[in-house]
Amino acid sequence: MSDIVSHEVVYLPSQLIVDFNKCTGCRICELACSAKHEGKFQPSLARLKIVRYDDIGLDIPNVCGPCETAPCVDICPVFAMRRDPISKMTYLDEDKCILCKSCVGACVNGVILLDTERMKIIKCNHCDGNPECAKVCPTGAITYGPDSSSATVDRHGKIVSYLKEIERTDKVHGTGAE
C-alpha cells in the first residue's frame, strides 16, 4: 500500500511568474530568449511561447513552470529529465536523452520542443537563475522570484472577468461576431 508513491510535490525557491493581465503579446521575450540560447532571432526555438488570440484581444504567455509536480520529470523513461537538487528547476541531461519526445507531449505549458534540425530537445533552464525573458519584458508580465501563489487568481483575472462580461452581453446583445 505504502509502495504507491504519489507525485512528488516540490516548491521552487524561485520561478517564472506570469501575469496575464500585463502581457501585450509583443514577443520580445521570445526574441531575447532565442538570441541568448541560439545566437540568433528565432522565436520558433524560444524556450517560452506567447499565444496571441486576436479575436478576443488576449495574449497568453506560456513559460516553464511553476510545476509543483513535473510531468516532464515523471514521464522521462531514462531519467534524463531531472530536478536540480538546489534550485529544484527541472533540467535535461542531454547525453542521457534518447529523443523519445515524451516530455514534449507531457509538458502542460507546451514549452518543451524538439529542434528538428539539430535533433535535440529544447528546454528552458531559467537561464540558470537569471532569466532573460523576465529582464526584457517591458510590462512586468513575466517576473522571476519566489512564488506568491495567492495572487494567481488575480493574475488570471483579466481572462475570467473578460469571459464573464462577454457572456453577459452575449446573452443580451450578441457579441457582434458571426
Next chain:
Amino acid sequence: MIVAGGYTGKILRVNLTDEKFKIEPLPKEWIKPYIGGDGFGAKLLFEELSAGIDPLGEQNKLIIGTGPITGTMWPMSGRTVLISKAPLTGIWGESHVGGFLGAELKFAGYDMLVVEGKSEKPVYIDIHDSDFHLQDAKEKWGMSTDTVTTAIKKDKHDPDVQVAAIGPAGENQVRYASVMFNHARAAGRTGMGAVLGSKNVKAVAVRGHGAVEVHDLDGFMEFAKAAHMRVRTNPIAKGMSKVGTWGLVAVKQEIGEFPTFNHQTGVFEGWEKLSADHIRPKYTIGDRACFGCSLGCKKVNYIKEGPHAGTLEEGPEYEGLMAFGSLIGIDDFATTLKGNQICNRYGMDIISAGSTIAFAIEAFVKGVITEEDTGGLKLEWGNREIVIKLLEMIGKREGFGDVLAEGSKRAAEKLGRGTEKFAIHVKGMEVSGQDGRTHRSIALGHATSARGADHLRSLVVVDQLGYEDVAIKRWGKDKLPEIIDPYTEKYKANAVFESENAYCIRDTLIVCWYTVSWPPIFWMEDFAKILPLATGENHFSKVENLVEIAERQVTLKRLFNAREGITKKDDTLPDRFLKDPMPDGPGKGQVVDLEPMLRDYYTLRGWDLETGLPTEKTLKRLSLEWTKSHS
C-alpha cells in the same frame, strides 16, 4: 545565400496567372543604395512596371517588403510594407503596417514577396517556410477579414500563422480598400486591398520557423536593449502605452488642429467625449503590442451599453477618432469604435472612408447634392446612424455607397455641380487628421508626399508640439524660433526635408512611426549605429550616407510619379487650406502660403523650381540615371 547580416537573401515571387512560385536571390548591389523596405520596393516597382498601367489590372504588382532590422530585437521591428501602384491615386502606393507578418516572412526565409499576374479564381497565398501553395479560397470569398483570418488558422491548425487578408471592400475593389493583419492592424492607405482583390487574392498566410541573423549579435543586443529602455523610460511613450494616440485629441483641440466638419475648422465642441481621459476608464479592457514593441499602443475596447453594446475591437487610433468623430461632427466614442470595426472587417481605410463621408455630408448640407443622389438618405453632421449605414454601403458598393467607394476625388467628378471644393484630397488621397493652416509644415508635407495627402512620410511633430530642445539639436539654434512656429512658412522646408529623410530610413529598416517620428526618441544617429551592427555594412555608419540614401529614395518615388504625369501643379492643397482662413480657435485667420515653402523644398531636393521634377544634376548625384532607360 546570406548577402549581409539581417537579410535572408531571398525574394519570393508568385505569378498568379501561371500559378507558379519562384525564389530569386536578393541582388547584393541593392543593399548599399537602398537598404531595404521602401527602398527595395521603389527600385523593383520602378523597373518592373510600365507607365500608365491600370492599378487594378493584371500588369500591376504588389510587394510585401521587409528590412534588415525586421524580425530582430530592435524596438518595433515586426512591421512590413505593402507597395504597389495605387488604385486610389494612380501613382506611387505604399502602406506600412504593424502586427507580426513582416517578421514571420523573414523567419520563413524571405526579404520580400512579389505578387504578380491575376488568378482566375479566388485563392489565398500559403507560405510555410520553403513550402508554398495557392490554396482555393472559393469558400472564403465574401468573408470579413477577421472571419477569414480565423478560418485560415483553423485550416492550418496553427494559431501562429500570420495572415494578411482583404474583406468584402477589397473584393469589391473599393478604391481605398485596406489589407488587414491580426484582425485590427491595417495597411490602410492608397487601396492595397483593392489590388489584391483585383488579382483574386483573398489573403496571404505566412508561417516561418527560421531565424534572422545579425552581423554582430552581442553589439546589436546591447544597443537594442538600451533602445528598449529608452522607450520604456520616455514619459511620452509611457503615456502612449496607456492611451495610444488618443492623447492627441486634447492636444490638437488646444492648438486648433482637430479637423472638424470636413476640415472646415480645427476645433470641435464635443472633443472631450473623444479624449483619452474619457475613453480609457470607460471602455478600455486591454493593452496590446505589435511584434518586438515595448510601447504597446494598441487598446482593446469593449462597449457595455447602448446601441453598439457588445462591440469588442482594437482601436481606433487618433485618426479614427477624427475620421468618424470630429470630421463628421460625432461626439461619441462608441460610434467611432463601431465605425472602426466595420472598416476593419470590410477592409477599408478609415481616413479615406471618413473623409469621403464627410465630403458627401458637406455637399448635402450645403444643398449641392440631394436625396436623389443619395438614394433617399438624409445626410447631416453628427448623425451616428447614418455613418454606420454609409460605411456598410461603401463596403458592399451598394447604392450611394458605390459612388463613395471611389474616393472623394472621383465621387466629386461623378457628382459634378462644383462638389470638387468639398473633396479634401491631394493627388486623390484624402487629407489625414492635420491642418496646414495651424501647422504649416504639414501643409508642405501633404502637398509633396509621394502618395498624396500623407501624414506619415514627413509630418514634423517637433514644431507642432513645440519640442524646442529637439529642434535645436536637429536644426541648429539659428533656425529658431521660426522653425518651431507653426504659423510661419519660414524654414518649414528644412524641417520637412530632414524629417522626410529620417522617416525614409525608418521605412527601409523597417521600424515604427512611433519612437522615431513621435515621440522623438530615435533619429539618424541611432540608425547609423544599429544598421552596421545588423548588416556589417559600414557604409551605413555615416549619417551623411543615410541622408543620401533617403534622398535617393524620395527622388526615385518622385520619378515614379513623374512617369505617371505628376508635376508641380499636383503639389498643391485643397482651396480650403489655401483660401479659407481658419474660422475659429487659436489659429483663427490663418491660411497657407504654399509657394515659398515649395520652392525651398524643391531647392533642397534638387528638383526643378518650375516643373517640380528632379534635375539632371540630381539624377547624377543620386546615381539614378538608370531610371532614364525605364519608361
